Amino acid sequence: MHTPPRTITADLAIIGTGLAGTAAAVFASNRNIACAIAGNTGALAYTTGYFDLLGFFDGRFVGDPWDALAKMQQTAPQHPLAGISPEDVHRAFTEFITFIGDNGITYSQPGSDNLRALTPAGTLKPTLCLPATMAKGVEAISRKAACTVFGFHGLKGFSANQIAANLQNGWPKIEARQIQFPTHLQGELYAEVAARSLEVPANRKLLARILDSEAGQSDYIGLPAILGIHRPDNILHDLEQLTGRRIFEIPTMPPSVPGIRLREMFEQQFPQRDIAMTPQQRIERLDFTGETIALHLKDNHGPIVISAKTALLATGRFLSGGLKARFDSIDEPLAGLPVHQPSSREQWYQNEYLDSRGHEIHQAGIECDASFRPLGKDGRVFDPRLFSAGIILAHQDWIRQRCGAGVAIATAYRAVQAVEDFLAE
């Protein structure tokens, strides 16, 4: 049976529901731009929850990311962050974090220096902002405070012993305990399941009792990131009250709870803000031939067409399908945009995995004009109505430079500004 497509109209259609796409929806909504958002979840479920801006550059640790950004305009002018003033980057972070915080997931405000936050291996990762549920970890390290890190039987890839063993040299008062999660009997414990269990106040009481009895004289308690899916700030507060200690989360291996929190919050909040969201569905085709741009997709109820005056491509890289690696070349599969890339597959990767220069393939991506409009084969703007944001952009290395969130949030901010200007004309 043929079902006629449902049509959604918008001023801005955002393709991609990762960090860049959701940030763009927030910025557009704050500017009263009618927007629709659709596409794969992308790598959001893989995030630690940390929002980094620029943690490493040229293989070196970056202490002050603002200073590094300012210098980048000379040293790496093609980097997507080099085209945005540090002031705008700061505004972008603040605006995005305010939205998230208003909806129950408080983040620390962007500071003047990078924070050094804990990882599940017991190493430290530079980041600009982190969830309030993780903030006291940074505090505990800097004070070298008495701290007990807890792991749970059955939670794979998270060892409290590992975290303590790798940090004990500079932090003698860190200890480790392995305990049974109160509502878990045996077998594998999934972080998401544990987090949902802690939404129930009675389960928090059970956990608090164990933590309190096992934490000895520690002022701080470190836990894997399982403090609820919705309103984690409240759950943190409750557990701190129950134990009388300062508590922080440490990221787990993906899929991680902080990413699931963000995704579920956006899925709840966007419809209430009149943002038409069609999550977890791949856009099949883009049509630029009409007066508006048409996005063709399907959901469980049949075909959908999103018809919009402008579109923002925020489809990410290989993991989320924004870029495709063919046998010997890189494609952008949706709009067929030209992709800046190394000359041959032999050039994609260095010989050594951990080469401090990083791999050439990560610099591949979409090239844009100053308004974040992708360029076509002739070097001119591909379509004046099409914009792009996030890590699909060329000339950055989100992995090695620890700049994934920064590129996503800042380029979404500037792209939405450009959309606003375009719509005003």
Place this chain on the structure above:
Amino acid sequence: MATIETQVLIIGGGVTGAGIMRDLSLRGIHCILIEKKDLCAGASGGNHGLLHSGARYVSNDLQSAVECQAEGATLKSIAPHCIEETGGLFVGVEGDDESFAAAFPSLCSTAGIDCEEISSAAARELEPVLSDKLVSAFRVADATIDPFHLALENVAQATTACASNYMPYCRILRFDSANGRLQAAVCEDMRSGETFRIEALQFVNAGGAWAMNIASLAGCTDVHLLWSKGTLLISHDRITAHVINRLRPPGDGDILVPGGTVSVLGTTSVRVESIDNLRPTVEEVNANITEARAMIPSLEGIRYIRAFSRVRPLVQTITTGDDRNVARSFSLFEHSDCVDNFCTITGGKLTTYRLMAEKTADLVAARLGNTRPCTTHTTPLPDAASCKWTTPGASPRYWYSAKKPEDMILCECEMVPQSAIDEVIRHAPGAQKKISLEGIALRTRAGKGPCQGSFCGIRIASHLYDKKHYTDTTGLYHMRDFFSERFKGMRSVIWGRQMAQMELAEALHCGLLGLENLDASTS
């Protein structure tokens, strides 16, 4: 300097060295086997895993063909748990030399190798992925063998039989000699950096591609090897049930061998002047795929998870100096005019490793005055609990039957449970000292699946911290080295879905854990 004593020191932990260790130990002779890396680090672990029927060599090396036929049958009887009797096909396609196909049955018959001609249609019924341009097909008794399982069982049996000892990460620095005899080998423990002496009555060089270098340490200059680099690919899925050989003289991309849930495609052959730090190149990977398409067109579009390169040692007879006379068969150098108690075994192939060990052990035993005969062809190879985990499917079978929910799967691609890791750490050959993630991966299927260890390396490290196997930053450095090593095999096959896999891996290893910058990430 500490000194260890033994009757025989064997240098080189490939299947031949492990086989010599087993052979001598079964004759009651105590040995030490040293290896500068770990078991099967050279050509023994870097081949198709093909137990040859011998048909491959009927056209150009009759002696090897005959040896393979006999040894294949022997190994099937003594080590069935290391072997999958897949059967093999030789197939010719349009454009291949028809005279080669015409001569093939009689050449097989001369070598005593069973071969049955079947129609192209029958071949395609057996293996539907075969090309529709097939013009000839023969069935032979090819099989597959797991060289890691084989080497581990050889070492385990030697240890049980005669308390012989395997020492991984142990490098020979020099020999001490007097009066035309070697007295001791001065060695370095590559993990601690300590040097020590191993005194022995007899010394065996089973160094494979490195045999020429080891022989020259003993002052023997009569070993001349050519080095041929071969590159092979591992596919994400098993493509065929049988071993598939191209019916033509050996060339690039002409053998596809199943190995559990994957297939192995190869191989290229490139003469090289140096044998350390070889890696597969994009060009070699592409050459294999391009050639193999003729037999199996779908090999062009499938997902590959790994490529690897190893060096075949080809023994060059000093008299001719001509490449065309290079035999694929093995050579045993007695070195009698150089030193009295040293010999070198090299060349040959995985299928004939036991025969190579037998000939070497015969010489060594005679020199020691030991008259007990070889029993390795009749003594079954045991099936030790700590050695079985390299076999594809062994872990999931165990896990399902054990029904212990608390025994968690750490490698989800290959379903390796933590109990397997614990067993290997406690009991597997060569695991006596602090074993690394690479050492664990060699003794299990961990890291062999589509994610190539990028997730399970992290999970296993965490498990080992919980077990107090690691109590400091050693685990971080082991993770770093493990992922770097796995990457060498991934680099040339990263496209399609493997690119997404690799991006996720690097995001975890670098973006999250900071392994590319460990000194900055831990301080």
